[in-house]
Amino acid sequence: xxxxxxxSISIGLSIVFACLAxxxxxxxxxxxxxxxxxxxxxxxxxxETDGVSQSRMSEQLFIDKEKFSHSVHHSNGIGCVDxxxxxxxxxxxxxxxxxxxxxxxxxxxxxxxxxxxxKDSVHxxxxxxxxxxxxxxxxxxxxxxxQESMSVVERVNNVCAKCHNPYLSHDWLxxxxxxxxxxxxxxxxxxxxxxxxxxxxxxxxxxxxxSGQEIxxxxxxxxxxxxxxxxxxxxxxxxxxEFENLELMLKQKNVHAIFHAELVVEMQAMAHQxxxxxxxxxxxxxxxxxxxxxxxxxxxxxxxxxxxxxxQVDRTVxxxxxxxxxxxxxxxxxxxxxxxxxxxxAGGLSVVLVHLTVRIATIPxxxxxxxxxxxxxxxxxxxx
Amino acid sequence: xxxxxxxYIHPTPIRVWHWLNAAGIxxxxxxxxxxxxxxxLNLMPLKxxxxxxxxVGFGVIAAYFLWLYYYLSTDKITIYFPNLSTFVAKAxxxxxxxxxxxxxxxxxxxxxxxxxxxxxxxxxxxxxxMFVLLPAQMISGVFLWKVKGYSDYIHLLGGIxxxxxxxxxxxxxxxxxxxxxxxxxxxGHTPLAHFKAMITGYEEHR
Ligand code: HEM
Numbered sequence: 001x002x003x004x005x006x007x008s009i010s011i012g013l014s015i016v017f018a019c020l021a022x023x024x025x026x027x028x029x030x031x032x033x034x035x036x037x038x039x040x041x042x043x044x045x046x047x048e049t050d051g052v053s054q055s056r057m058s059e060q061l062f063i064d065k066e067k068f069s070h071s072v073h074h075s076n077g078i079g080c081v082d083x084x085x086x087x088x089x090x091x092x093x094x095x096x097x098x099x100x101x102x103x104x105x106x107x108x109x110x111x112x113x114x115x116x117x118x119k120d121s122v123h124x125x126x127x128x129x130x131x132x133x134x135x136x137x138x139x140x141x142x143x144x145x146x147q148e149s150m151s152v153v154e155r156v157n158n159v160c161a162k163c164h165n166p167y168l169s170h171d172w173l174x175x176x177x178x179x180x181x182x183x184x185x186x187x188x189x190x191x192x193x194x195x196x197x198x199x200x201x202x203x204x205x206x207x208x209x210x211s212g213q214e215i216x217x218x219x220x221x222x223x224x225x226x227x228x229x230x231x232x233x234x235x236x237x238x239x240x241x242e243f244e245n246l247e248l249m250l251k252q253k254n255v256h257a258i259f260h261a262e263l264v265v266e267m268q269a270m271a272h273q274x275x276x277x278x279x280x281x282x283x284x285x286x287x288x289x290x291x292x293x294x295x296x297x298x299x300x301x302x303x304x305x306x307x308x309x310x311x312q313v314d315r316t317v318x319x320x321x322x323x324x325x326x327x328x329x330x331x332x333x334x335x336x337x338x339x340x341x342x343x344x345x346a347g348g349l350s351v352v353l354v355h356l357t358v359r360i361a362t363i364p365x366x367x368x369x370x371x372x373x374x375x376x377x378x379x380x381x382x383x384x
Numbered sequence: 385x386x387x388x389x390x391x392y393i394h395p396t397p398i399r400v401w402h403w404l405n406a407a408g409i410x411x412x413x414x415x416x417x418x419x420x421x422x423x424x425l426n427l428m429p430l431k432x433x434x435x436x437x438x439x440v441g442f443g444v445i446a447a448y449f450l451w452l453y454y455y456l457s458t459d460k461i462t463i464y465f466p467n468l469s470t471f472v473a474k475a476x477x478x479x480x481x482x483x484x485x486x487x488x489x490x491x492x493x494x495x496x497x498x499x500x501x502x503x504x505x506x507x508x509x510x511x512x513x514m515f516v517l518l519p520a521q522m523i524s525g526v527f528l529w530k531v532k533g534y535s536d537y538i539h540l541l542g543g544i545x546x547x548x549x550x551x552x553x554x555x556x557x558x559x560x561x562x563x564x565x566x567x568x569x570x571x572g573h574t575p576l577a578h579f580k581a582m583i584t585g586y587e588e589h590r
Contacts (some may be wrong), residue, residue, distance in 0.1 A: 174434060177532040204539050258543070283430040288423035324543025329434075330422045337549060341556030348560030352567040355482075362487040369489050 034090055035080045038097075039063045047100075067143045075305060078110075083141070085109075107135040117269040122276050138162075148310075149302035151200070151209070152184045152262045160185045172281065182326075184264045186271045187293075188280040193270040195263060196296035197318065197326075201250075202260035210257055212301025212309060218253050226301065227311055238299060239314040243322055261318070261326035263293060287330040294318055294331055393501055393587040397454040401447050402582055408444035412437060413559045420552065441525045448518060463500060464514065466507040474504040486571065496587060513561070517554050524551040 038044060044061040068074055073083070081087050083105045090097040108115035114135070118124055123133045138159045147155060160166070166180055173179055187195045201210035216223060230242050238246070250257055263286075265271045280286075286293050297313040317323060318332040326332070394402070415437040418425045427433070455461040466474075477493045482505075485493075494503035502510060524547045527534050531544055538544050572578040573588065581587040 172431070174431060175531070177530075181532055258539075284422050287430060289421075290423055321545060324545045325539065327544045327548050330420055333420065333552075334545075334549070337552055341552065341559075344556045344560045345563075348564045352563055356567070358487055365487065366489045 030079075030081050030087065030090060032074075032079050036063070036065055040065050063142055070145065070305065071143050072146050072305070073144060083107075104134075105141065111135070113269040114272055118272040121272055121274045123274060146303075146306035146308075148267055149200075149300060149306050149308040151260075152180075152182060152264060155184055155264070156180065182262050184262070186265050186274065187263050189274045189278075190265065190271050191278065191280045192273055193265040193268060194296070195265045195293065196298050197261050197294055198264050199259045199261050199297065199299045199313065199323075200302065201257040202325075203255075203257055205256065209260070209302070210255075212303055215250075215257075215301060218255050219249060223301070223309065226309075230311070237312050237314055238317075240316050240320055240322070243313065243317050243320075247322060258325050259299075259323055261323055284330075286328060289330060289333065291328075291331045294328065390586045390588055391496070391498065392585055393496060393498055394582055394585045395454075396585065397450060399582060399585060401451045401454070404447040405444060405451070408440050408447060409558055409562060411440045412444065413555065413562060415440070416555050416559075420555075438529055441522070441529070444518075445522050445526075448514075448522065451514070460499075463502060464507055464511045466504045466511075471504055471508075475508075478503050478505050482571075517557065520550055521554045521558070524548070524554075 039061055040063065042060075042062045046059050046061060084102055085106075086103045087098045118135070126133060147158075150158070166185065167176055170176055170179075184195075186193060201215055202208075203210060210218075212223075216226065219226075219229075221229060227236075230238055230246055232242055232245075233239070285291060295315055297315050297318060298310040299313050301309040301311070303309070318326070319334050323332075414427070415433045418427050418433045419430065419437060422430050428436075455464075474493070481490065481493050485491075492503075527538055527541075527547045528544075528551060531538065538547060541547060569578045570576070572581075577588060
């Protein structure tokens with residue numbers, strides 16, 4: 001890449017990219033492989049364990065090269081010294097070619113938005129109590145991956161469940177099992193964050209999620225053919241008919257995938273705004289027909305690096321038999337069933353009303369009969 | 385009134401079951417409406433409604449087993465099975481009675497006895513309710529109660545939406561049935577006769 005940014009508008013985007021990429025290039029002298037020269041050794045440990053930074057770091061100084069190469073940072077060209085920014089050069093004359101105690105890595109230099117959102121959260125405010133919560137307490141550092149393709153359970157286990165056991169609280173919430181399995185913690189705890197229902201392909205027989213690659217292979221198409229194939233009316237939205245088509249196509253390939261649905265946040269900085277007492281607790285925000293929580297629906301084709309392609313799906317799919325395995329009381333109910341139900345009720349009521357009306361209208365008739373009867377029996381008695 | 389004959393038609397276990405069941409179903413229908421239509425109904429908070437619905441649901445299940453035990457242990461279960469060879473003829477007669485004869489004070493073609501207390505229409509309806517609809521409602525309710533815990537069975541049955549659809553359609557049936565049932569109960573020889581019978585056990589015969 002060139003160091004000078006060509007000032008052409010048509011390649012504006014690549015300017016931004018090239019400029020962003022400039023800092024790594026500036027220190028291109030140090031490559032990751034230099035560091036791995038020592039830090040891929042599993043037996044490399046810290047000489048002093050009572051250093052200041054103990055609490056932040058592990059004793060072992062080994063970095064798993066393979067795992068690091070799959071990280072989101074590596075795939076985006078971020079190298080060791082982009083994070084360990086105070087290593088300017090390696091001096092091989094020393095036993096340790098850099099400062100023994102390096103400055104803490106500052107994630108916020110690249111993630112300003114997240115850091116701003118995080119400032120406004122209970123986890124930042126606990127600094128007042130002397131607890132410092134770093135970004136990597138939740139995300140880890142060397143092996144950070146994209147999180148879009150993760151299920152609710154994975155997201156929870158990777159992050160919140162490391163420190164909190166939600167079953168110890170939330171006693172006001174019935175069906176904790178169901179809620180924690182289908183609703184990501186931050187959907188309730190960062191209610192400002194946009195969220196959507198995410199649909200993934202799930203095989204009930206093997207109990208496994210199909211990856212996007214697998215689905216594309218089954219359908220025998222390339223990634224960029226997926227939406228054009230499904231979206232027949234070209235409105236950029238998979239409607240219920242198009243969705244049913246997809247189901248049919250999979251069935252024809254002998255794949256009995258069901259759609260697994262979960263309520264998750266979109267990957268946005270606002271997910272960090274977890275605060276005391278602000279979480280969603282009103283059942284009716286979710287368990288009512290007009291719930292804002294079930295407006296956005298996306299179908300995922302997951303990728304190996306943890307990211308995913310998102311395809312917008314019409315929300316009416318949630319209210320159909322295509323989603324047989326997801327039903328939120330009140331929230332995603334089928335209107336057709338309501339209509340059938342009210343017909344049943346109306347039917348019952350009208351039978352009763354009609355019968356009752358006729359019954360009342362014919363009272364005089366029966367009275368007359370009764371009089372006749374009495375008269376008859378009287379006459380009989382008299383004649384006896 | 386003196387020449388009217390009293391017959392003992394509803395034994396105690398059945399009367400107990402009936403009123404438990406009736407109260408249960410009424411509560412289930414009301415709470416069911418609240419659960420499904422939380423955005424328009426505000427009878428009570430959703431959480432408490434769900435808790436109540438679940439408790440009452442189990443109450444109705446318990447009552448059902450009381451009913452089942454009584455009938456199985458006494459052989460009286462046969463009163464629920466219509467005689468198929470005479471069914472059509474009797475059903476036509478009974479329909480004619482409800483649709484026409486009753487307005488002219490004609491006698492009910494069915495004569496109630498402890499061994500044969502239901503007319504054929506009642507037999508058919510109650511048979512369906514007690515052996516198909518109510519069990520299906522109970523089972524689907526129990527599945528809805530622990531969606532995660534029973535997820536394997538739920539998957540086998542085609543998914544939670546299938547279970548819920550059954551539960552809701554039958555719910556509407558029960559709601560509708562409740563209205564019709566109460567109305568039909570006023571068609572005794574006096575409007576309150578059948579109600580009294582279900583309390584005292586004795587039906588007056590003309
Ligand atoms: C004839 C009696 C019953 C009626 C009329 C009835 C009605 C309803 C209705 C309308 C709903 C809301 C469904 C929706 O919005 O999709 C519901 C939910 C539910 N019903 Fe029933 N139901 C009955 C019996 C039972 C029984 C016997 C049980 C067993 C325990 C039960 C357990 C449930 C459960 C667990 C739910 C889901 C809400 C929750 O988790 O509490 N129901 N019922």
